[in-house]
Amino acid sequence: MQVPLLDLKAQYATIKDEVLAAVSEVLETQRCIGGPKVAELEQKIAAVSDCKFAVGASSGTDAILNSLMSLDIGCGDEVITTPFTFFATIGCIARAGAKPVFVDIDPKTYNINPELIEAAVTEKTKAILPVHLYGQMADMDAIVASAKKHNLAVIEDAAQSISSTYKGKKAGSCGTVGCFSFFPSKNLGGIGDGGMVVTNNEELYERLLIMRNHGSQPKYYHKYVGGNFRLDPIQAAALLVKLPHLDDWSAARRKNAAYYNEKFAQTPVQTPFISPDCVSIYNQYIVRVPKRDELVAHLQSKNIGCEIYYPVTMHLQECFASLGYKQGDFPESEKAAKEVMALPIYPELTDEMKDFVAETILEKIN
Numbered sequence: 001m002q003v004p005l006l007d008l009k010a011q012y013a014t015i016k017d018e019v020l021a022a023v024s025e026v027l028e029t030q031r032c033i034g035g036p037k038v039a040e041l042e043q044k045i046a047a048v049s050d051c052k053f054a055v056g057a058s059s060g061t062d063a064i065l066n067s068l069m070s071l072d073i074g075c076g077d078e079v080i081t082t083p084f085t086f087f088a089t090i091g092c093i094a095r096a097g098a099k100p101v102f103v104d105i106d107p108k109t110y111n112i113n114p115e116l117i118e119a120a121v122t123e124k125t126k127a128i129l130p131v132h133l134y135g136q137m138a139d140m141d142a143i144v145a146s147a148k149k150h151n152l153a154v155i156e157d158a159a160q161s162i163s164s165t166y167k168g169k170k171a172g173s174c175g176t177v178g179c180f181s182f183f184p185s186k187n188l189g190g191i192g193d194g195g196m197v198v199t200n201n202e203e204l205y206e207r208l209l210i211m212r213n214h215g216s217q218p219k220y221y222h223k224y225v226g227g228n229f230r231l232d233p234i235q236a237a238a239l240l241v242k243l244p245h246l247d248d249w250s251a252a253r254r255k256n257a258a259y260y261n262e263k264f265a266q267t268p269v270q271t272p273f274i275s276p277d278c279v280s281i282y283n284q285y286i287v288r289v290p291k292r293d294e295l296v297a298h299l300q301s302k303n304i305g306c307e308i309y310y311p312v313t314m315h316l317q318e319c320f321a322s323l324g325y326k327q328g329d330f331p332e333s334e335k336a337a338k339e340v341m342a343l344p345i346y347p348e349l350t351d352e353m354k355d356f357v358a359e360t361i362l363e364k365i366n
C-alpha cells in the first residue's frame with residue numbers, strides 16, 4: 001500500500017467538471033485580471049471569516065507583505081512573532097524593511113506563547129504577528145490584550161487555518177488583519193498560487209486595495225510604492241468551486257485526526273493538543289515522537305508520506321544571521337523542530353490507509 005502525504009488528484013476527481021467549467025467561463029470572457037470572480041470570492045471569504053472586507057492576493061506571502069506595507073510597517077520598526085513557522089511569515093517582515101523580534105512558542109500548541117510577548121515590546125514595536133500553526137489558532141485574547149496595551153497592530157498569519165475558530169471567533173477576525181493562503185496544500189487550495197487579506201477596518205481596506213495595484217490611485221498616479229499583489233481570476237474561479245466543500249473537508253480531517261488519536265493513545269506517540277477554546281482545521285496532523293528522523297526514514301521506506309514542518313527554526317536560518325540570535329535562544333521551538341512530524345490527514349484517506357500508517361509507526365517504535 002502507498003499513502004501519500006497529500007493526494008490532490010483524489011479531491012480533483014470529485015469536482016473536476018465544475019472546475020473545468022468555471023475556468024472555461026473566465027477564459028471565454030478573456031477578463032484575465034480582476035473581474036467578477038475575484039470580487040465574488042472576496043465577498044465570500046470575508047463572510048466565511050466574519051469580516052467586513054477582503055482583498056485578494058497573489059499568494060499568502062503577498063497577503064502578509066501587503067498587510068505590513070499597508071500598515072506602514074517598515075524601516076526601523078519591530079514586529080514580534082514566532083520563530084517556529086514557515087519562512088514566508090518572517091521573510092515578509094524582513095522584505096518590508098522591519099525587524100522580526102522572536103518569542104518562543106507554547107510547546108503544547110506550537111503557537112506563540114503570549115506570556116513572553118510583553119518582555120519583547122520596545123518603543124520600536126509596531127505589530128504582533130501570530131501564526132495559527134497547523135490549523136489551530138493562537139491564544140488571541142492574550143495577544144490582542146498585549147497589542148491594545150501598547151497600541152500595536154495584530155497581523156494574523158492564518159495561512160494554515162482558514163475558518164478555524166478560537167472561542168467561536170473565526171481566524172482572521174480577531175486581529176487588525178488576517179492573511180490566508182490558497183497554496184494547493186492548504187485546506188482551501190487553488191490550482192496555483194493565491195491568497196487573501198481580511199479586515200474590519202475600512203481605511204485599511206482601501207489602502208490594501210491601492211497597495212496591491214502598485215500603490216496607484218488613480219492609475220499612473222502613485223500614492224505609495226506598492227506591488228502587484230493581485231489574485232488571478234482563474235484561481236478565484238476554481239476556489240469558488242471548492243469553497244462550499246471547505247467545512248466538510250475540514251470535518252473529514254478532524255475525523256481522521258480522531259481516528260489516529262485513538263490508535264496512538266497510551267503509546268509513545270504524542271498526538272496534537274487542541275485547546276478547548278479552539279476548533280482546528282488540521283491543515284497538518286502533527287505528532288511528536290522519539291527518534292523522529294529514524295521514523296521518518298522508516299515511513300518513507302514503506303511508501304508513507306510524511307514531512308517535517310519545520311526542521312530549522314527561523315532564528316537559526318542563515319539569511320537571518322544578522323539578527324544576532326543563536327542556538328538555545330528559543331528552546332521550545334528548537335525542541336519542536338527536532339521532534340515533530342506530519343502524517344497524512346487529507347479528507348479522502350481510507351480507514352485502511354490510516355491503519356497502515358498507524359501500524360507501521362507503532363511497529364517501529366514499540
Ligand SMILES: *Cc1c(COP(=O)(O)O)cnc(C)c1O
Nearest residue numbers: 059060061086088159181182183
Ligand atoms: C503557506 C504559508 C504561507 C505562505 O503562503 P503562500 O501562499 O505559499 O505564499 C505563509 N505562512 C504560513 C504559516 C504558511 O503555511
